[in-house]
Amino acid sequence: MENKSVRPNWDAFTGLFSVVFGLIYGGMAYTMPRAAFGNPLDPVYFPMGVATLAIVVGCILLLKSNMKASIAAFHNLINEDEVKKFDRKRILYTCIIATGYAMIFDTLGYVISTFLFMFAMLTITSGKEAWMKSAAIALAFAVSVFFIFNTLLAISLPPLPFME
Amino acid sequence: MTEILANLMNGFGVALQPYHLLLVTVGGVLGTIVGMLPGLGPATGVAVLLPMTFAMGPTAALITMTGVYIGAMFGGSRSSILINTPGDGAALAATFDGYPMAMKGKAESALAISAIASLIGGMIAAVLMTLLAEPVAGFALKFGPAEYFLLMVAALSMTASMSKGNMLKGFLSMVIGLAIATVGIDAQSGTERFTFGNLHLQTGIDFLVVIIGIYAMGEVFKSFSSLSKGTKKAQTKFKRIWIEGDDWQRSKWAILRSAPVGFIIGSLPGAGGTMASLMCYNNEKQLSKHSDEFGQGAIEGLAAPESANNAASIGAMIPMLALGVPGSGTTAVMMGALLMLGIQPGPLLFVQHADIAWGLIASMFVANIILAVVNIPLAGVLVRVLAIPPKVLYPIVLGLAFIGCYAISNSTIEFYILIILGVAGVIMKRANIPTAPMILAVIVGGTMEQSFRQAFRISDQDLSIFASSTVSQVLIAITVLSIGLPILGMLRKSKQEAQTA
Numbered sequence: 148m149e150n151k152s153v154r155p156n157w158d159a160f161t162g163l164f165s166v167v168f169g170l171i172y173g174g175m176a177y178t179m180p181r182a183a184f185g186n187p188l189d190p191v192y193f194p195m196g197v198a199t200l201a202i203v204v205g206c207i208l209l210l211k212s213n214m215k216a217s218i219a220a221f222h223n224l225i226n227e228d229e230v231k232k233f234d235r236k237r238i239l240y241t242c243i244i245a246t247g248y249a250m251i252f253d254t255l256g257y258v259i260s261t262f263l264f265m266f267a268m269l270t271i272t273s274g275k276e277a278w279m280k281s282a283a284i285a286l287a288f289a290v291s292v293f294f295i296f297n298t299l300l301a302i303s304l305p306p307l308p309f310m311e
Numbered sequence: 312m313t314e315i316l317a318n319l320m321n322g323f324g325v326a327l328q329p330y331h332l333l334l335v336t337v338g339g340v341l342g343t344i345v346g347m348l349p350g351l352g353p354a355t356g357v358a359v360l361l362p363m364t365f366a367m368g369p370t371a372a373l374i375t376m377t378g379v380y381i382g383a384m385f386g387g388s389r390s391s392i393l394i395n396t397p398g399d400g401a402a403l404a405a406t407f408d409g410y411p412m413a414m415k416g417k418a419e420s421a422l423a424i425s426a427i428a429s430l431i432g433g434m435i436a437a438v439l440m441t442l443l444a445e446p447v448a449g450f451a452l453k454f455g456p457a458e459y460f461l462l463m464v465a466a467l468s469m470t471a472s473m474s475k476g477n478m479l480k481g482f483l484s485m486v487i488g489l490a491i492a493t494v495g496i497d498a499q500s501g502t503e504r505f506t507f508g509n510l511h512l513q514t515g516i517d518f519l520v521v522i523i524g525i526y527a528m529g530e531v532f533k534s535f536s537s538l539s540k541g542t543k544k545a546q547t548k549f550k551r552i553w554i555e556g557d558d559w560q561r562s563k564w565a566i567l568r569s570a571p572v573g574f575i576i577g578s579l580p581g582a583g584g585t586m587a588s589l590m591c592y593n594n595e596k597q598l599s600k601h602s603d604e605f606g607q608g609a610i611e612g613l614a615a616p617e618s619a620n621n622a623a624s625i626g627a628m629i630p631m632l633a634l635g636v637p638g639s640g641t642t643a644v645m646m647g648a649l650l651m652l653g654i655q656p657g658p659l660l661f662v663q664h665a666d667i668a669w670g671l672i673a674s675m676f677v678a679n680i681i682l683a684v685v686n687i688p689l690a691g692v693l694v695r696v697l698a699i700p701p702k703v704l705y706p707i708v709l710g711l712a713f714i715g716c717y718a719i720s721n722s723t724i725e726f727y728i729l730i731i732l733g734v735a736g737v738i739m740k741r742a743n744i745p746t747a748p749m750i751l752a753v754i755v756g757g758t759m760e761q762s763f764r765q766a767f768r769i770s771d772q773d774l775s776i777f778a779s780s781t782v783s784q785v786l787i788a789i790t791v792l793s794i795g796l797p798i799l800g801m802l803r804k805s806k807q808e809a810q811t812a
Contacts, residue, residue: 157742182500249726268706
């Protein structure tokens with residue numbers, strides 16, 4: 148009964164995150180190598196202060212919040228409708244594609260890797276049916292950005308592999 | 312006064328050079344376009360368009376970015392008026408009466424008054440900035456490291472505690488930002504901190520990467536939901552875009568009253584354009600003879616927030632330029648742009664780079680005029696960009712985010728950080744954690760720590776140095792008040808709730 152009256156929110160989990168973050172960050176700061184000259188603890192003070200603040204903020208958040216509300220928010224997240232789940236899947240796919248982009252960027256050069264990245268991204272947002280349009284936009288984007296940055300703005304980008 | 316005028320004239324000498332006029336126009340148009348895209352506000356606009364200036368000199372780059380910044384402010388309200396979707400938070404109040412006006416077939420008047428109010432608000436704020444920037448910087452020149460540290464503490468705590476009803480989460484956001492700022496080799500002792508043995512992390516995480524990650528990647532991730540919802544069609548055919556009838560009579564006082572209020576609110580850290588425009592909207596609603604029309608297409612209900620919003624965006628530049636402490640996410644991005652160009656904003660900017668500081672102030676006047684000229688007759692053409700489907704737009708913004716990131720770091724390691732930050736932006740949104748305190752903390756964190764350590768060393772590790780001067784005491788009082796007042800408010804509210812229950 149009581150559970151139903153709780154308004155779902157993420158406050159308790161956020162507080163928990165803050166405490167855990169503070170503890171890990173503070174622990175890492177404490178075990179950091181000391182300064183070779185001057186006060187050896189000099190580089191440690193500030194991070195320790197930040198860690199303390201994280202723990203204090205986290206504890207207050209935990210005290211103020213209701214764990215049941217966060218659990219309810221988590222349940223709501225899992226039971227969201229398919230449309231919202233698909234939105235999250237889009238984010239996941241984008242992350243995977245972007246990771247792939249980072250891996251091939253230097254090897255395949257800007258134009259090819261960006262064409263593939265943009266084509267994949269446009270396929271996610273526009274669907275497979277519009278593949279020709281997606282390919283055209285991806286190609287136009289990759290070539291024009293390469294031209295603008297590499298030629299006009301003199302920012303060197305990895306060229307096509309066979310041009311090296 | 313004469314000195315200020317002479318400096319401003321020199322500034323105009325820089326800003327009015329044909330090349331700089333061209334840059335401010337191009338920057339302004341691009342800023343308007345990015346600013347009007349739903350979900351992508353001025354911060355994203357500046358972040359995404361920043362790489363465009365890499366090949367320019369500092370003055371030209373800064374003038375271009377000013378154009379982008381002010382252009383994005385002009386553009387933010389276009390989508391508010393036409394599709395009821397604000398380009399950013401500050402343009403939210405423009406939906407209240409702007410959209411009903413468009414619905415009633417008065418889109419032309421709405422677009423025109425929005426540009427006119429933005430122009431007048433911006434010009435009044437630019438005059439106030441001209442008068443105040445140097446005196447504020449002159450005052451700040453007397454600050455020692457202890458005062459500087461406390462100034463940043465005050466700015467950060469104000470920003471965190473003004474995060475609506477979310478003070479604690481604002482502080483958490485700030486803490487994460489400060490933690491990011493500590494990554495890399497410590498400048499004073501050479502100790503490696505939080506690098507996990509990674510060579511690329513030794514130079515720290517570039518704040519521009521954080522900005523692009525949170526504002527460009529994060530915003531696009533958040534906006535993915537609009538792909539499922541479908542988009543509203545914007546009106547793209549207009550009659551002559553200009554005000555008619557008694558539009559001007561009804562709006563003029565609203566515009567003139569809202570500009571100074573917007574400027575003052577904008578100059579406070581953490582407050583910003585959203586608060587300024589909402590506050591001025593409510594003020595006008597109370598003062599207007601037509602208060603019953605508010606929310607149904609009252610022109611003064613659009614004019615007031617538009618004037619306040621632009622004035623606030625210029626007011627927000629004061630703490631950034633004169634003190635080196637940005638007061639909002641967008642000015643933090645602008646500060647990032649300055650730092651990238653090798654210019655340290657702060658009191659010394661007006662001494663060491665007077666040409667740049669005054670060139671920037673003068674270009675604010677110029678940008679406001681050019682943007683009004685561009686926005687009124689060309690509004691019909693510019694808003695066609697709203698017809699670009701988000702499904703094409705979002706991948707393009709992502710593509711620009713990655714190229715921007717590569718242009719900054721010349722390495723793909725930052726791509727991974729960008730992805731992590733984009734996801735962090737979504738999680739923060741879901742958990743209701745504001746992102747502005749984090750961005751601010753990333754930018755000022757390094758200087759804040761160095762100031763703290765300098766003061767600590769000067770005083771021979773005596774903490775009383777942080778309360779020894781009057782300025783320090785005032786700054787401590789501001790910090791305590793900025794944290795204490797919301798807590799008192801929260802306690803009072805929970806007491807009232809307990810009583811009603």
